Amino acid sequence: MISVSLNMMFWTDGLPDKTRDRNVAIAWPEMNKLADFLRKNNITAECNMYDFSVEPVLDYATHIPYPQGTYKRAEKANTVLKRANGDYFMLFDCDCFFRSSDYSKLLELFKTIHEKQLHTFDAMTPQDTIGDIFEGDNRFNEQYVKTWWYSHSGLQELGPLANGMKAGLGGVYIINTRLFLNNGGYNERFTVWGGEDGEAMSMLTHKISDLDIRPNRDFAPIHLPHDRDI
Numbered sequence: 001m002i003s004v005s006l007n008m009m010f011w012t013d014g015l016p017d018k019t020r021d022r023n024v025a026i027a028w029p030e031m032n033k034l035a036d037f038l039r040k041n042n043i044t045a046e047c048n049m050y051d052f053s054v055e056p057v058l059d060y061a062t063h064i065p066y067p068q069g070t071y072k073r074a075e076k077a078n079t080v081l082k083r084a085n086g087d088y089f090m091l092f093d094c095d096c097f098f099r100s101s102d103y104s105k106l107l108e109l110f111k112t113i114h115e116k117q118l119h120t121f122d123a124m125t126p127q128d129t130i131g132d133i134f135e136g137d138n139r140f141n142e143q144y145v146k147t148w149w150y151s152h153s154g155l156q157e158l159g160p161l162a163n164g165m166k167a168g169l170g171g172v173y174i175i176n177t178r179l180f181l182n183n184g185g186y187n188e189r190f191t192v193w194g195g196e197d198g199e200a201m202s203m204l205t206h207k208i209s210d211l212d213i214r215p216n217r218d219f220a221p222i223h224l225p226h227d228r229d230i
Contacts, residue, residue, distance in 0.1 A: 002110060003044035005086030005177065006035050009076055010061065010094040011052040014068055019226035021057065023095035024049075025138035026224060028060075030097035037103045043110055046085055052076050074186035074196040081177070081185050088113065089177040095224040096123060096171050099142075102219045109174070109216075117212045118204065119174040120167040122160035123223035124148040140224065151223060160220040166213055170197035172221045183207050 008031055013020045028049060038045040051061035054068050064079060066072065077091060088110070098106065109119060126133055131144035149155070151171065153162040161167060169175070169186075183204055190196035204211055 001042055001044060002088065002113070003046075003086040004038065004088045004090060004110065004174075005046050005048065005084035006031055006090045006092065007048045007050065007080045007084060008092045008094050009050050009052065009073075009080060010058060011066065012057050013227065020094060022134065022138065023224040023226055024058070026140050027092065027094055027097045028058075029138075031092055033100065034098055034103060034106070037100075038107065038110070041107050043107075044086070048080070048083070050076070050080055071193055072188070072191050073193075074190045075188045077196075078185040078188060081181060084177050086177055087115075088174055089180060090172065090174050091169075092221075093171045093223070095226055096221045098172075098219075098221045105216075105219055113174070114212070115176040115179055116208065116210055117174075117176070117214055118169075118201075119214045119216060120161070120169075120201075121172045121216050122153055122165075122167060122220040123151040123171045124156075124160070124220045125151065125223040125225055127156070140222075142222070150220065159217060161215040161217050166201070166215045168197035168199075168201040171223065179208070180204070 010024045032047050035045040035047040049058060049061040051058045051063045052066045054065055056063040081089060126145040127149040128146040129144050130146050133141050133144045135141050147156050150160055152165045152167050153160055186196050186200050
């Protein structure tokens with residue numbers, strides 16, 4: 001039986017409407033649903049939340065304080081990676097989650113995965129809407145989304161990771177925990193937004209000649225819209 005560590009990183013944006021706070025309240029329960037599904041199908045799964053805000057914001061998270069406005073995603077992700085207990089490591093942005101209709105695809109993935117595989121994903125963000133996609137207490141109304149925008153491919157009709165795109169170790173991915181740790185994890189010289197995910201992919205490709213990169217082109221996690229706090 002394999003084991004997987006599902007992890008989410010959060011820090012509040014400090015903005016009046018707190019879109020990161022809203023999004024994590026939606027994404028965290030969804031990640032737990034995925035973990036429950038995997039456990040019911042004979043995969044050991046742990047679910048962890050890390051709060052890197054100045055003061056604790058989430059009472060269910062492990063709090064590791066960082067000064068307001070400090071990005072350092074690479075450093076934070078390495079901290080999470082080193083604490084993971086699982087054969088395989090998944091890191092979710094706090095605004096990303098998989099639809100329950102895709103759980104069976106993830107299950108099949110885990111049934112055949114091996115230690116040299118790296119699974120990457122696109123992310124689908126609501127683009128055109130026909131109603132309020134956020135309703136009530138931390139609810140997301142997918143039925144009001146008319147079209148989606150893929151983070152890497154762009155237009156919905158292109159599909160996720162179109163035209164040979166592979167993505168990097170960014171929004172959501174799956175990798176063997178020890179493989180990533182033994183090859184250095186993220187480059188912590190990246191301290192502001194962008195670059196650390198692609199550089200990590202390049203590093204692994206350079207160090208591991210038989211790395212089996214598997215871009216998933218038939219499904220992708222949902223990415224909730226939010227204000228930018230770069």
